[in-house]
Structure formats: structure tokens, C-alpha cells
Amino acid sequence: MRKFGSPFHSANHQQPAPKLRIAVVGAGYWGPNLARNLQASPDWDLVAICDLNIDRARKLADTLGQIPCVESIDELLDSFDVDAVAIATPARTHHGAVMTALRAGKHVLVEKPLADSREHGLEMVAEARANGLILMADHTYCYTPAVLKMQELVQSGSLGDILFVDSTRINLGLVQPDVDVFWDLAPHDLSILDFVLPGGLNPAEVSAFGADPLGTGRDCVGHLNFRLPNDATAHVHVNWLSPTKIRQMVIGGSLRTLVWDDLNPQQRLSVYDRGVSLDRQPKTAGEKASTAVSYRLGDTWSPALPEREALGQVVQELASCIRTGRQARTGGASGLRVLSVLEAVTRSLTLDGRPTSVAGAAMAGTGAELEGAR
Structure with a gap:
């Protein structure tokens, strides 16, 4: 691992940090997007493209200025x-x-989902931790201005207590060819x-219902x-068969409701000061049954987003985490939580939708499950 000197040339003049060196493994669907952003970044020097299909790797490399290409990760690292x-x-x-x-x-950025099984994910997270390396899941949506604003609104309490997510x-x-619609699309939402x-994603159990009306397997x-x-x-x-494309999330709170519509660039986020109001907070089941319900009809506003x-x-x-040693906002632990839910989904599907426990949910965030994976 290369070492980095002080980023300051003098007390008054800041010197840019040296670029980090990185290679992209995979030149198929997502690799070109990663390569383009790495090539354009002031933090990175893209030094190689790796793909089993060397012609595909060279085609991508040609668009980026003749980046060297190799066929295997072993050849890349050598x-x-x-x-x-x-x-x-x-x-x-x-x-x-x-x-x-x-x-x-080497530090690693890996496309979603983190791995093909929770067991593999645990091994990866534990290996990174044991070696003091950054393992970052490419949960791209979490770095969009809209989702960053959603995080701010939810965690500041602006919506109140969360009542539902749809x-x-x-x-x-x-x-x-290798995953169902849950493993393909749901990692984004999760x-x-x-x-x-x-507190993050930490359900104790999940229920999942799926259908294969086309007989695809x-x-x-x-x-x-x-x-x-x-x-x-x-x-x-989640659905592969809809003729219309929808990317929407509704987060309902006791004070306000947030609607994210990713396909509406003019108004990706809307905050509704509308909802159900209780005259007073009920304390018992009997009080809940008799509590008067009213409806709040307030303003709607849309935050400005870059x-x-x-x-x-x-x-x-990724560059910031490597330089500072802090964990990524979508680090391996986040990828593992998503992976644990996906595995529980698969188990629930085999049980005709019956609730299924999420492995490691009780230990999420404690580090205990990672200790057991070493």
C-alpha cells in the first residue's frame, strides 16, 4: 500500500494530495460508468482495465485514452x-x-450486491477489517443529491416518527441470467x-411474495x-414486466410525508405537510380505539437540489476514506445488511411468503457477527 505525505507544502499554501491509483475490473454494463468517473476525478489515476473479454476491455480503454488492459485480476495485481x-x-x-x-x-469498491451470499459477504468484510482496508459497496443512489436530502430530512426529525415506507x-x-428480480432491483431500495x-436497515424478519408468469425460472x-x-x-x-417505468419512494411520518420520484428531474423530492392527526397521543389499546382522528391539510414544498x-x-x-482511514458511508457493513435481507427474501420465497428471520439482525452494528467470521 502506498503512503501519502502531508498535503500541505507550507503553513499557508495547500498542495494537492497525490492521486491514488486504481484499476477497474469488469468492462460490461457498469464498468464503463465507473471508469469514466474515475478518469475524470482529480483524486484518481485510472491505470488499467481488466476483463475476461479482452476485446471488450480494449474497446472501453480506447474511449479513455489507451488505458492498458489485462484479462485477469491476478495479472492485474502482478x-x-x-x-x-x-x-x-x-x-x-x-x-x-x-x-x-x-x-x-488493496482497497476495494464493489458493485451491488456486495456478494452472492451472506457467508461470502461476512468473509469479505472480516478480511477488510483484519487488514485495515476500505471495502465500500457501490450503493450509488445513496450519493445522489435527492437521497442525501432524504437522509437529512428523516434523521433531523423533520418528518416526525416514521409510520410507513412504500x-x-x-x-x-x-x-x-443469474438473479431474480429481488436480487436485481431491490438492493437499490434496501x-x-x-x-x-x-439505525439503518435492521428488520428482524421479512415476508416476500414472487411470481414468474412467463415461466423464466x-x-x-x-x-x-x-x-x-x-x-x-x-x-x-419490484417488477421486470411493467410497460411503465417507476422509481418512487414514499416515506410517511407523523409530521410530514416525503415523496421521492427519481424520474422527475424538475421535482425529485416533495414534502407534504398533510396526513392523519390524533387529538392526543393514545397510551392504551382502548384509548387508540376511541381516539378521534382528523386530517391535516398543509403546504407542499420541493427542496432545491444540485x-x-x-x-x-x-x-x-472512496478516495477520502482511503486518505483519512474512516469507514465509507456505504461500507462493507452496509452491504452486508442489505445482503442479509436479500437472503431472508430468498428463504421466504421458498416458504410461500411466510415470515423469515434475517440472519444477524440482532447483532447488526455490534461487530459480533464479524468476529465470528474470522
Whole structure:
């Protein structure tokens, strides 16, 4: 691992920190987006592209100024001195690629989901922790101006107590060859909830219902439900078969309700001062039944948001974490929480939607489950 000197040339003149060196593994769907943002970043020097399909790697490299290309991560690590590796390959390959990079002393940014199983995710997080390395999940949505503002509004208490979350992510999309619609689309919504909600994503159990009306061999339509603290509830709807594309999340609070519409660039966020009001806070079941309900009809406003590409913030966050030693806002632990929910979803599907426990939920944030993975 390379070392970095003081960023200050003198007491009054700040000297830019030296660029970090990185390689991108995977030149398919997401790799080109990562490579473009790394190439444009003042924090990074993109030194190589790695892909089993060397022609695809060279095609990407040509758009970036003749970046060197290799076919394997072993060749990459043997041939280039890098500080970090950005992995944008199918989930089934994440464990092997990430563990190889971590054992070589490299920091890692890995595409969602973190891994193809919770067991593999635990090993990856524990390996990074044991070696003092950054393992960061590329939960890109968490670095968009809209979701950053959502986090601020929720965690500041502006919405009051959270009563419900209803998220919809549907489109006419390609049936993936290796994952169902939950593993393909739900990581976005789950990572946003982990980022936005106080205490993160930590349901004790989930219920999931899926359907495969086309006979593809994997669920193409799905509904996921789980409870939040204080008897609140969350629902996530994912669908590959919808002719309309919707990317929307509603977070209802006791004071205000927040609506995020990612496909409306003129008004991505709306805050509604409308909802149900109780004349007084009931303390018992009997009081709840007799408490008068009224409706609050207030103003609606839309926060002003800057327009910037989220991936630029992702690669900036990775560089900052490496230089300061702090954990990423979407670090390995966040990726592991999302992965744990996805595995519980899969178990619930095999049980016809019966509630299924989320492994490690009781230990989330304590570090105890990571100790057991070493």
C-alpha cells in the first residue's frame, strides 16, 4: 500500500494530495460508468482495465485514452501498482475477486450486491477489517443529491416518527441470467433505506411474495414486506414486466410525508405537510380505539437540489476514506445488511411468503457477527 505525505507544502499554501491509483475490473454494463468517473476525478489515476473479454476491455480503454488492459485480476495485481480496485462484475464473482484484492493489500469498491451470499459477504468484510482496508459497496443512489436530502430530512426529525415506507421500482427490463428480480432491483431500495433510516436497515424478519408468469425460472415480479421500529412498516415492489417505468419512494411520518420520484428531474423530492392527526397521543389499546382522528391539510414544498452525477461522489468518497482511514458511508457493513435481507427474501420465497428471520439482525452494528467470521 502506498503512503501519502502531508498535503500541505507550507503553513499557508495547500498542495494537492497525490492521486491514488486504481484499476477497474469488469468492462460490461457498469464498468464503463465507473471508469469514466474515475478518469475524470482529480483524486484518481485510472491505470488499467481488466476483463475476461479482452476485446471488450480494449474497446472501453480506447474511449479513455489507451488505458492498458489485462484479462485477469491476478495479472492485474502482478503487473500494476494500484491502491484500489473497483469491481463491476456479476455478483457470483465478487467474493473471489474481492478476496484476491484484499489479500494483496488493496482497497476495494464493489458493485451491488456486495456478494452472492451472506457467508461470502461476512468473509469479505472480516478480511477488510483484519487488514485495515476500505471495502465500500457501490450503493450509488445513496450519493445522489435527492437521497442525501432524504437522509437529512428523516434523521433531523423533520418528518416526525416514521409510520410507513412504500417503494416502487418497476420497468420493462431484461430477465437476468443469474438473479431474480429481488436480487436485481431491490438492493437499490434496501440500500437507500439503510442509508436514510435512523439505525439503518435492521428488520428482524421479512415476508416476500414472487411470481414468474412467463415461466423464466426466476421471479419477475415481487413484493417485500417488513416491520420498522414502533410498529411502522415497509413495502418494496419490484417488477421486470411493467410497460411503465417507476422509481418512487414514499416515506410517511407523523409530521410530514416525503415523496421521492427519481424520474422527475424538475421535482425529485416533495414534502407534504398533510396526513392523519390524533387529538392526543393514545397510551392504551382502548384509548387508540376511541381516539378521534382528523386530517391535516398543509403546504407542499420541493427542496432545491444540485444536479451532479452520483458516481462522481462515490469515487470521491472512496478516495477520502482511503486518505483519512474512516469507514465509507456505504461500507462493507452496509452491504452486508442489505445482503442479509436479500437472503431472508430468498428463504421466504421458498416458504410461500411466510415470515423469515434475517440472519444477524440482532447483532447488526455490534461487530459480533464479524468476529465470528474470522
